[in-house]
Amino acid sequence: MPSLQSSKLAFIGGGNMASAIIGGLLSNNVAKSNIFVAEPWDVNRNKLAATGVQTTTSNVEAGAQADLVIIAVKPQVAQTVCEELGASWSGRERLPVVVSIAAGITLGSLQEWARTKDGRAPHVVRVMPNTPALVAEGASGAFASSDVTAEEKELVNALLGSVSKATEWVEKEELLDVVTGLSGSGPAYFFAMVEHLVASATALGLPQDQATRLATQTCLGAGKMLVESSDEPSQLRKNVTSPNGTTHAALQTFEGLGFKDIVDKAVKAATDRAAELGKK
Numbered sequence: 001m002p003s004l005q006s007s008k009l010a011f012i013g014g015g016n017m018a019s020a021i022i023g024g025l026l027s028n029n030v031a032k033s034n035i036f037v038a039e040p041w042d043v044n045r046n047k048l049a050a051t052g053v054q055t056t057t058s059n060v061e062a063g064a065q066a067d068l069v070i071i072a073v074k075p076q077v078a079q080t081v082c083e084e085l086g087a088s089w090s091g092r093e094r095l096p097v098v099v100s101i102a103a104g105i106t107l108g109s110l111q112e113w114a115r116t117k118d119g120r121a122p123h124v125v126r127v128m129p130n131t132p133a134l135v136a137e138g139a140s141g142a143f144a145s146s147d148v149t150a151e152e153k154e155l156v157n158a159l160l161g162s163v164s165k166a167t168e169w170v171e172k173e174e175l176l177d178v179v180t181g182l183s184g185s186g187p188a189y190f191f192a193m194v195e196h197l198v199a200s201a202t203a204l205g206l207p208q209d210q211a212t213r214l215a216t217q218t219c220l221g222a223g224k225m226l227v228e229s230s231d232e233p234s235q236l237r238k239n240v241t242s243p244n245g246t247t248h249a250a251l252q253t254f255e256g257l258g259f260k261d262i263v264d265k266a267v268k269a270a271t272d273r274a275a276e277l278g279k280k
């Protein structure tokens with residue numbers, strides 16, 4: 001198995017998540033000439049072509065020489081794409097490793113759909129990345145089919161390691177749905193929180209640009225403390241919360257309105273939706 005630097009990587013679908021991973025790979029000096037993207041929409045394709053990677057409208061062409069094929073289309077399109085690729089690999093001696101980032105779509109389905117005409121199934125790794133991959137601050141969960149070799153896993157680890165600060169291999173495939181509800185969708189939860197914070201402060205009279213700068217830096221600073229401090233999140237929270245002070249007043253309001261219950265229900269809704277996408 002070649003190393004990440006010498007591997008040919010094909011992205012099938014060049015949308016938000018593929019672009020984030022490719023951006024992270026390029027800032028880690030992965031050769032542009034080894035990155036191929038198949039993307040039907042000219043706007044997305046042209047954006048990616050402008051970064052210097054190889055682009056095409058043909059999934060078969062992108063995947064023809066690849067060592068790793070990253071399925072980065074919406075879950076609803078995964079079957080068509082895998083069937084097209086599997087059929088095109090029928091004459092190929094060594095099949096590429098398939099890495100699917102499609103939420104919910106199971107290893108069993110992916111292997112079945114990507115089977116060659118002579119009945120061989122590619123080795124498949126399911127990965128759940130997140131968009132902070134773009135700034136090399138991603139968090140990814142992963143689960144491999146039992147036929148994936150240690151070398152292939154290493155290659156996927158190297159791919160994820162170049163865009164993620166945390167890569168967690170989960171013990172059971174179903175746990176990837178929980179990872180989806182936590183870190184896959186998670187960046188959106190923080191973006192929504194910042195949107196609400198800015199709106200609240202603006203409604204209370206702070207100019208929007210100042211509110212935005214303060215809220216975004218607060219989010220970054222808190223995130224950095226979570227990563228760098230040896231204290232638990234609960235301790236970091238307590239450190240901000242003076243007895244009967246301002247933070248106490250805000251946190252009491254959150255809890256009084258069911259904050260924990262809201263978070264539980266939201267993460268469960270995302271987890272359930274991932275499982276549902278896999279069943280359709």
Ligand SMILES: NC(=O)c1ccc[n+]([C@@H]2O[C@H](COP(=O)([O-])OP(=O)(O)OC[C@H]3O[C@@H](n4cnc5c(N)ncnc54)[C@H](OP(=O)(O)O)[C@@H]3O)[C@@H](O)[C@H]2O)c1
Pocket residue numbers: 012013014015016017018038039040041044059071072073074075077080081101102103128129130131184185
């Ligand atoms: N965005 C995230 O934060 C995130 C995080 C983790 C995992 N994921 C997973 O990543 C996958 C992609 O999500 P995304 O947010 O990047 O979606 P997206 O922005 O819609 O990207 C998907 C791309 O695939 C293209 N496409 C559609 N049909 C295709 C085909 N037959 N062959 C090749 N490309 C095709 C789409 O083009 P058109 O626009 O022309 O249809 C689109 O540009 C999903 O399965 C999602 O579950 C996303």
